[in-house]
Amino acid sequence: MLLSVEDLTLEAGGRRPILRDVALQVRRGEIVGLVGESGSGKSTIARAVLRLLPQGARVSGRVLVGGEDVLTMDDARLRALRASDVSMIYQDPRSSLNPVRRIGDFLTERMILTLGRPAAEARSRAAELLAAVGMRDPERRLRQYPHELSGGMLQRVVIAAALAADPALILADEATSALDVTTQAETLALLRTVQAERGLGMLFITHDLHLASAFCDRVHVLYAGTVVESRPAADLFADPRHPYTAGLLGCTPELGDPRPLRPIPGRPPSLDDLLPGCPFSPRCPHAEAECETWAPRPVAVEGGVAACRLIPVAVQERSPV
Amino acid sequence: MLSVHNLCKAFPGTVAADAVSFELPSGGSLGLVGESGSGKTTVARMLVGLVRPDSGTVTVDGRVRDPRERGRAARLRRAREIQMVFQDPYVSLDPRLTAAECLRAVLRLHSKDRSRVPVLLDQVGLGTREAGARPHQLSGGQRQRLAIARALAVEPSVLVLDEAVAALDVSIQAQILELLAQVRRDSGVALLFVSHDLAVIRHLCEETLVLHRGRVVESGPVAKVLAEPEHPYTRLLLGSVPRPGWDPAEVVRLRREMEASEVF
Numbered sequence: 001m002l003l004s005v006e007d008l009t010l011e012a013g014g015r016r017p018i019l020r021d022v023a024l025q026v027r028r029g030e031i032v033g034l035v036g037e038s039g040s041g042k043s044t045i046a047r048a049v050l051r052l053l054p055q056g057a058r059v060s061g062r063v064l065v066g067g068e069d070v071l072t073m074d075d076a077r078l079r080a081l082r083a084s085d086v087s088m089i090y091q092d093p094r095s096s097l098n099p100v101r102r103i104g105d106f107l108t109e110r111m112i113l114t115l116g117r118p119a120a121e122a123r124s125r126a127a128e129l130l131a132a133v134g135m136r137d138p139e140r141r142l143r144q145y146p147h148e149l150s151g152g153m154l155q156r157v158v159i160a161a162a163l164a165a166d167p168a169l170i171l172a173d174e175a176t177s178a179l180d181v182t183t184q185a186e187t188l189a190l191l192r193t194v195q196a197e198r199g200l201g202m203l204f205i206t207h208d209l210h211l212a213s214a215f216c217d218r219v220h221v222l223y224a225g226t227v228v229e230s231r232p233a234a235d236l237f238a239d240p241r242h243p244y245t246a247g248l249l250g251c252t253p254e255l256g257d258p259r260p261l262r263p264i265p266g267r268p269p270s271l272d273d274l275l276p277g278c279p280f281s282p283r284c285p286h287a288e289a290e291c292e293t294w295a296p297r298p299v300a301v302e303g304g305v306a307a308c309r310l311i312p313v314a315v316q317e318r319s320p321v
Numbered sequence: 322m323l324s325v326h327n328l329c330k331a332f333p334g335t336v337a338a339d340a341v342s343f344e345l346p347s348g349g350s351l352g353l354v355g356e357s358g359s360g361k362t363t364v365a366r367m368l369v370g371l372v373r374p375d376s377g378t379v380t381v382d383g384r385v386r387d388p389r390e391r392g393r394a395a396r397l398r399r400a401r402e403i404q405m406v407f408q409d410p411y412v413s414l415d416p417r418l419t420a421a422e423c424l425r426a427v428l429r430l431h432s433k434d435r436s437r438v439p440v441l442l443d444q445v446g447l448g449t450r451e452a453g454a455r456p457h458q459l460s461g462g463q464r465q466r467l468a469i470a471r472a473l474a475v476e477p478s479v480l481v482l483d484e485a486v487a488a489l490d491v492s493i494q495a496q497i498l499e500l501l502a503q504v505r506r507d508s509g510v511a512l513l514f515v516s517h518d519l520a521v522i523r524h525l526c527e528e529t530l531v532l533h534r535g536r537v538v539e540s541g542p543v544a545k546v547l548a549e550p551e552h553p554y555t556r557l558l559l560g561s562v563p564r565p566g567w568d569p570a571e572v573v574r575l576r577r578e579m580e581a582s583e584v585f
Contacts, residue, residue, distance in 0.1 A: 186573055209491070213565060237565050238565070251491060253523060254520055255564070258524050261495045261498060267490075267492075267493060268490055
């Protein structure tokens with residue numbers, strides 16, 4: 001197992017934990033989606049894989065990368081992990097690049113300073129990487145500055161940089177959300193190609209359930225720091241078992257014949273909302289009084305798990321989605 | 322009735338709008354779709370008068386909008402013709418005013434009945450707690466509701482919404498879309514909805530206009546344009562929307578097809 005998060009709970013001052021008993025796995029060559037609205041904790045999970053924790057955070061559980069626990073490893077090993085084993089791609093490429101340094105400097109810096117490669121070798125490797133992410137004339141690109149490239153091209157540069165140290169695991173945190181739809185699709189095609197060629201594991205974080213089910217092998221749906229459903233992407237889309245997943249699908253507009261949207265009432269909970277039972281119960285159309293005190297735990301469903309008290313009932317009375 | 326004729330606008334190095342024409346009937350709904358650089362925001366801003374067109378006219382209910390026409394009465398009349406809701410209401414609302422004060426100020430400016438404040442708040446689903454809250458005390462969705470109430474307060478003929486739901490969480494986005502559909506049914510205001518999201522436009526609008534590099538490449542009833550796209554760019558946009566069984570590599574092929582068609 002490439003990445004294995006086990007019972008990860010993270011508290012940092014709010015009235016509820018940011019993450020609660022999160023469990024997920026990423027195998028080599030697999031794309032795993034993490035879907036949730038703002039404040040669901042999806043970025044916090046990705047950052048925890050690099051041990052980038054909020055200040056004063058109390059953490060329990062394990063985050064295993066290649067069998068080693070990131071949360072307890074020593075600093076030297078952590079630096080090596082961040083430098084070469086795991087790469088993160090963020091949403092806004094312009095905030096990842098120094099605007100006054102050339103693309104070439106950005107790509108070769110880590111290879112020269114951290115991995116100790118000779119400058120000339122690093123430079124030719126950087127040009128290779130830019131060619132691998134589909135950029136024409138890589139030598140010229142190396143001499144350009146970030147402002148000379150479009151957002152889509154810059155995100156390719158960031159992907160090239162993420163590949164520079166031959167990582168085994170890529171964390172893509174809303175990596176295509178800021179791009180135009182057509183550029184997003186092209187960037188995803190590229191990500192999938194390099195991922196398949198190199199047999200990389202990828203944790204793909206997005207707010208877009210449609211995108212996750214189209215792009216990922218398996219998907220975890222996150223609500224208020226709790227994984228509410230983990231299923232193969234196709235099953236999740238065709239037959240959601242958790243009311244929140246069904247609610248998300250029911251309120252997302254689609255291209256086909258317009259069906260009435262069924263908005264989920266209320267708003268996503270903030271860190272100040274105390275949720276003793278099922279976190280979704282205040283917004284859930286099926287909630288019963290017991291749900292408000294039922295601590296969510298995974299219940300086996302077809303292909304995966306869903307954390308809903310009403311699952312046995314829901315199987316019989318599932319409303320069509 | 323909004324009628325736009327041959328709007329043109331060039332910025333140094335780019336043409337943001339190239340002879341854009343369309344009509345929006347009273348109480349109708351039109352989706353302006355395009356990617357960044359398509360000129361959709363420039364067109365929206367020219368309608369409300371935030372950008373002055375190089376040429377072309379905007380007509381509302383038979384009267385040509387002329388931003389050079391000065392004076393309070395003309396300005397207020399233009400405001401009653403078209404109102405705009407922006408993507409981020411945080412920067413378009415006065416941070417010092419509570420929701421109720423914000424609406425009261427607009428009603429006073431337009432010499433309308435100030436007792437309508439609770440009705441307006443109720444119309445967009447804001448309660449008494451929100452009425453006394455300033456923008457920073459409201460959530461993103463609530464701020465967008467307030468921005469819509471503020472626009473509706475002057476009873477405009479046309480409401481222009483520029484990426485008005487793009488920054489919201491999916492579950493909140495659906496609430497605002499339902500609200501807009503309901504507002505249109507109840508008040509008969511015409512909606513011009515600017516967005517990059519075809520699915521949102523499909524849901525909210527009857528007609529659509531596809532913009533690419535400042536030019537209208539396709540227009541017509543939404544259902545027809547999406548079912549039988551004629552322009553290669555519309556096909557590219559449609560192919561880019563994620564769905565079950567979607568292969569993003571297909572989009573790379575559609576892009577090549579479009580670029581080949583542009584050569585000829």
